[in-house]
Amino acid sequence: MLTGELSNFVPLPRMIPVRQVFDAPTINDIEGELRKELNKEAIRNSIKAGSRVAVGVGSRGIANLPKLVVTLIHQLKEWGAQPFIVPAMGSHGGGTTEGQIKMLAELGVTEESMGVPILNSMDVVQIGTLDDGTPIYLDEASYRSDAIVFINRVKPHTSFKGDHESGLLKMMAIGLGRHKGTLAIHQHPLAEMPVLLPKIAEVYLKHAPIAFGVGVLENAYDKTAHIEAVTPDELILKDKELLIQAKKYMPRIVPEQVDLLMVNEIGKNISGSGMDPNITGRAASKAPQQFNAPQIERIFVRGLTKETKGNACGIGVADVITRRVFEQINLSYTYANVITSKILDSAKIPVIMSNDREAISTALRTCYHIDLQNPRVVWIKNTLELENILISESVLADMKGDPRIQVLGEPLEIAFDSDHNITTDIWRGMEHG
Structure with missing residues (x-):
């Protein structure tokens, strides 16, 4: 002293x-912009009437998250689908079902506010491996659904740098992998993540019923700046392109x-x-x-x-x-x-x-x-x-x-x-x- x-x-x-x-572009009509993106032909045709759709939610720090999620759910229902929410947050919330439900509630996402069930279990299915033998896991409820959609903010990561950081690929690779999947991936050094994420994404796109992802960008004042619905064949490239734009908005x-x-x-x-x-x-x-x-x-x-x-x-x-x-x-x-x-x-x-x-x-x-x-x-x-x-x-x-x-x-x-x-x-x- x-x-x-x-x-x-x-x-x-x-x-x-x-x-x-x-410089801060801002979307004022969040619901209208998201619905416009969801009604792009390739996105709309990815969901069949009567299908059970897992909606991956869980990223912290997304402006307007409850509005984005409820708009997505309403659109899925209007298409005749039966959506349910899956906490796509890896090992957050202590890697427990109780902790993750609590985290979703703190984000404004509950069964009552969204009007759909939240299927929350740490049970996973191994859907493949990387070349080095690393197992790739997927939330079991999502794996057994007819379609998986997810929504995540694309932004620079705080611990590693590359073409892919926090975004759509990370939501799949780590978020939907739940606690077990996260632990498996984190056996690799963080510096390897930008290379690993697209490799893991390829496993998901081959073996999981991925329908589409919704990428969200925010401006320097934490306001929604861009919303984009992305088809599976675009996911890897768009994740990279959206990150470049996100860095400009920082x-x-x-x-x-x-x-x-x-x-x-x-x-x-x-x-x-x-x-x-x-x-x-x-x-x-x-x-x-x-x-x-x-x-x-x-x-x-x-x-x-x-x-x-x-x-x-x-x-x-x-x-x-x-x-x-x-x-x-x-x-x-x-x-x-x-x-x-x-x-x-x-x-x-x-x-x-x-x-x-x-x-x-x-x-x-x-x-x-x-x-x-x-x-x-x-x-x-x-x-x-x-x-x-x-x-x-x-x-x-x-x-x-x-x-x-x-x-x-x-x-x-x-x-x-x-x-x-x-x-x-x-x-x-x-x-x-």
């Missing part, structure tokens, strides 16, 4: 609330040089990696980053989200935390996550300071080539909400009228309480700014 008089602390500079401006921290990034909260509901390495440029998996992330010297994490329930996966890429944050960590949840993923660096504990003021001072003092009188500081709520952020006056000066930055107010003196923790609650006002 730091010791000494308060005057020895490096102060936090005045912070300016700003809005980051991104938000970012606009300032390019940052001495200190302050992150108010991290959590599994924010990113699978706690804080998205596509935003910070830091990946515990050591995966190469393909985005123009800023050069950030120090990261200070101020808290965990309530929703993460103590799972501090991703804390290992931070440099400094407070004892308050350390005491929020549930090591059992965190270790279970990183051991399953085999990314142990994600759970390493950063330097622990007593309070916010000590953490800020330590982070700034340990930067190289820094002007301590005018440090470049950026403060974000989390890596998912990047529209409204705070930047120091030196950062604004560096931007030199960049149109991607809109100033929302005057520079603020950030207040601390008697325990030297920040009391200024800037986010509530900025969210409505």
Whole structure:
């Protein structure tokens, strides 16, 4: 811990609330756009009247997910099909039926809200193997259905990079493989996933009744930007093409040089990696980053989200935390996550300071080539909400009228309480700014 008089602390500079401006196409009529895609001839003809259709659902962090799923189900019913939902989330929810039903409910997907049953069992059928002998599994209820459809957001993965990351192929390969399938696939290093996913997809397309997938893209403000229904013969190519587009829609921290990034909260509901390495440029998996992330010297994490329930996966890429944050960590949840993923660096504990003021001072003092009188500081709520952020006056000066930055107010003196923790609650006002 730091010791000494308060005057020895490096102060936090005045912070300016700003809005980051991104190119952000948005779909306003979600139901209409999805129905248009579903009624493409090849998609419509893939479903026969009277057929039992497994609808794979389960990805976290999809805007408008309940509306997308219920629209898909209504369309299937109108075609005379008998749809049911299958949790397509691999080993999430602890790899248990109870945990996955709870996760779906938290996403707004229940039997009551969707009007169809949820068939949830961890039973799987082996439908093939890869050349190296890796078994490929499929949810049993889905395997015994007449048709399988699934809906997933296509986006950059936080732990591996390539032509195929998080998207339609991953929903098939890992989501529909349930817990047993996920464990089998994760025997391979994460770096191999972009090559493995299309190989696994080929097994699914040959041995499973895949009818179509629905890919969803989101813009930098987490609004639905694109919806596309994809036939089986297009799945592998379209998964690649949609990922390219998704990367163009990604938000970012606009300032390019940052001495200190302050992150108010991290959590599994924010990113699978706690804080998205596509935003910070830091990946515990050591995966190469393909985005123009800023050069950030120090990261200070101020808290965990309530929703993460103590799972501090991703804390290992931070440099400094407070004892308050350390005491929020549930090591059992965190270790279970990183051991399953085999990314142990994600759970390493950063330097622990007593309070916010000590953490800020330590982070700034340990930067190289820094002007301590005018440090470049950026403060974000989390890596998912990047529209409204705070930047120091030196950062604004560096931007030199960049149109991607809109100033929302005057520079603020950030207040601390008697325990030297920040009391200024800037986010509530900025969210409505």
